[in-house]
Amino acid sequence: MEGTNPVNKKLAAALSGGAVLVLALTGCGGDDGNEKLDAWAKEVCDAVQPQARKIESANAAIQKETSDNSTPEEVQKADSKAFQDMSEAYKAIGAAVSKAGAPDVEDGEQKLTNAVKELNGISASYASLKKQVDGLDTDDQAKFADGLKDIAAELDKLSKSGNDALNELEEGEVGEAMARQASCKTATASAPAAQS
Helix, strand or coil: CCCHHHHHHHHHHHHHCHHHHHHHHHCCCCCCCCHHHHHHHHHHHHHHHHHHHHHHHHHHHHHHHCCCCCCHHHHHHHHHHHHHHHHHHHHHHHHHHHHHCCCCCCCHHHHHHHHHHHHHHHHHHHHHHHHHHHCCCCCCHHHHHHHHHHHHHHHHHHHHHCCHHHHHHCCCHHHHHHHCCHHHHHHHHHCCCCCC
């Protein structure tokens, strides 16, 4: 039985990295900007905020289920739902960024295309992790632990590689405009908060 505990902890640690991705969408600092860019940032930030909360809740659910006394079935069920939620949230963020259109900056069009592609890619990765966790054998503790180990490794990769294009989208003026939006500030502020 104790075989899964360290794996559960590793999974929880890898998962908490996932939340970092969406918070890349919430810039900081900045002062005066142009109205067009502010309107764009407001649209994106308002759309991102509920999705950031969804991702945060999914992370919290996984952390909760990776406690020592959860059964493989409970871990599988919680992880599956969390991966589904994360997949949907990143897809929704991609759609929101796409709908807002290119920000009014140099290379805005290219930056937008790259960011949307990346967000959709992250969404697809979580969908694939959901399939993976759904396919694990909960009757065989050792096999289940091995399967979780693979998923933790995938998550680790995902959290490290996930936000290059998002960072690019938010360089300079765009990041400053986003930082002025109350909804982006809220998304950032709520990130580390514990779920009650």
